[in-house]
Structure formats: C-alpha cells, structure tokens
Amino acid sequence: MTDPAALLLALRHADGTFPSGGFAFSQGLEARAALADDFGPFDLAAFLADQVLRRWAGADRVALVRAHRAAADLDRVATVDAEVEASTASEPLRAGSRRNGLAFLTAHRRLGTPGAEAYHRRIREGMAPGHVAVVQGLLWARLGLDETTASAMGGHVAVIGPATAAIRLGLVGAIEAQTAIATVTADLAAVCRRPIADGQPFSAFLPVVEIACARHATGDLRLFSN
C-alpha cells in the first residue's frame, strides 16, 4: 500500500472513532469472561485468536468479501446477507450483528455513502437482515476500497471491538490489550491472504463462546449487548 490517499481512506473507515455502533458489542467476550469458573481463566490473546481463526476467517470475512464482490448488485448482496442469517446459529450473535449492521449503515446514510440508503430500504422492508460484515463489504466497496483492504479492515474491527470491551470490563489494561492484539496480527494477515471462492459457504466453530452468549442473553446483569 503506497497511495497515502487510499491508506487514509482505509484508516478513517476502520478507525475506532468511526460511529458504527460496534462499541456496544463484545462478541461473546463479556459472556466468556463471566464463565471463568466453568471454562478456565479468561485470556484475551486466546479469545482473539479464536475469534479470528474460528469465526472471522471462515464466516464474517467470507461474507464481507462476497458482499464486496457483489456490491454493484444489491440483490446479490442481499443473498449473501440471507446466507449469513441462516448460518449464524447463535441468536445473540446473529441479532447483535444485525443491530451493529444497521447502526453502521445509519452513519453511512447520513454521510451519503452510495448504496447506503438503498440497502437500508431493503432492511426496512424486511428484504435483507443487514448483517454487519455484509454491510461493510458493500459500503467499503462503494467507497472505492479494494477487496484486500476491505478484508483487512474488517479483521481489524473484529479484533479491536472485543479488545476494547475487555479494557472497559477491566479484564486487561489498555497497554496489555495491545500486546494481545499484536499476537493475533500475524494470524489476521495470514487469513486475509487466503483466497475466497465465489459462493464459498460460511463456517464458524466456537461452541464455548456461543454457549456463554446464550447464558449472557438471558442474564439480568450485562454491560454489553452480546
């Protein structure tokens, strides 16, 4: 990446200060940390590695890239979106992804990003669920960010979100969190280099986190939405 304009565009859109709603979701981290007695002590680096390798690599990233490729045709984007809906077994993660997607889209509608208004209309009409990875792929493509860049941005956001949640929950210090993020960066980069076939199905396997999420969703004491 040498073009500073492209780099700056990517940085802005993947930045933690971009209003996306992502801060309200821990992606199962709060739930997993609360189950230390049953499943052993919480370890941020291990949690992030699981997120990247067992969920993001095979599911969210594939959805993002397929939506990115389909960005010119909202019918095709909606098909990818429907597949995400059907393949995400965990209700709290599925609902969270939809709410996060809608919030992200809300910022882009106000900003006038091409495609945002039209895709929002589909969600409103019940024609698309609006999962965040799909909306990221669609809008980042429409903003002119290439597939590899968009994929890396999605991975970055997927790691930063739970890491920030861990800091806010007091599980790790802000500097310590950077160490954990650094340990998964190589994994993230390797995953981003893996080719994705057109129509590649989604796969994710994180049973402990999904069980924890299911318990968290019915608990009356939680700070994060999932």
Add this chain to the structure above:
Amino acid sequence: MDVAISPSKTVPTRLGAARVGIGGPVGSGKTALVERLIPALAERGVSLAVVTNDLVTAEDAERIRRSGLIDPARVVAVEAGACPHTVIREDPTLNIAAADDLEAAFPDLDLILIESGGDNLASTFSLDLVDWWMFVIDVAGGDDIPRKKGPGVIRCDLLVVNKIDLAPHVGVDLERMTREADAVRSGRPIALTVCRDGDGIDAVIDHICRDVLLR
C-alpha cells in the same frame, strides 16, 4: 486503488419526529421526569415514543413499559456497552437507528424522548442525535453543582433542577443554587421540579412545546 476522498456535499436534513435528549448524573430523576412527561404530553396531544440507554440491561425501559402510561411498543432500550456518554455523543448510531425504527413503526410520532444512562457532569448529547436536550441534576447532590461548570450543566438547552423538595433536608440554599446556575448558563432556561409528584413539570412541557415542537 481508485479512491475518491471527496466528502459528500450535503448531510441531508432530517424530517420526522423531534428528538429530545435527557441527560444527567445517576439517580437525578431522569426516568421520573420521563414518567411525568408522558401523560402531560399526551394531554397536549403530542404523539410520543421513548428510548432508554440503561447501563445494565433494560431496567428503565421496563419500568416505563410497565407504568401503563404508554404503549410498551413505543419504548425501546438501547444497551450502551458500559459507556453512557459514547452512545449519546461519540457514537450515537445505535440510538439514531432506534429512533429511526420508532419513526418508521409509528408514522404519527411528534416527539421521541431519549434518556441517557446516568453519567457525570461532563456528559453532553451529540446534535447528530437530538434537536434539543435537557440535563437533570439533583438538589441533594449539593448546591455547588452549577459552580462546578460541568459541560452538561452549561451546554444543555434546559437545565432541570430536580428534587427541590429535598432542599431543606440536605441544607441546600435553593435560591443561591439557582442564581449560580443562571450565572454559569448566561441566563439560559432553568426549571425547578419535583418529578416525584409533578411539581414544575408544566414549565418543562412549555419549553418542549415552544422550543422544540414550535406550537
């Protein structure tokens, strides 16, 4: 990479229901104010919905839904991810989306009240989210609150000094508190209320009707 960094020329003006924020420290009486505003606004024919931002789960939303004052479908809870100020200022998108959804579900809406989770004196609403906002402080928190010049106290459109019934019990000089609040707010409006029994609510409603609903 083919990149256009040109910002979009215009951020479209939003049509639809007015959005009013209610911020303030923990326990100052924000939900109590909402509970007073709902019937009083209904009496003036204002079609209303409420968004709450609870710190933990949906306690305030449930309380308002159960009050019987409003159709429970018109009350939505937005979880604030341990960060009450983020969800009303740095990243208000979840609240904006919730308000947009309410507007789509109830096209007759005139007004959406958005109650912030309890925060500190520095909390302020983004004008991306609301058109106008109130900050509720509690007399029992001390008559020096206005003097501390918190951004919430200074910048809100209406400062609501609540629980004035408690002033004599906590040794607060209400007159001095009001005078100092006036001074730090350069004379912008202040309302004195007892949200528990409805004292002073009419003045708050008058501000909302005049300054926000333009009626």
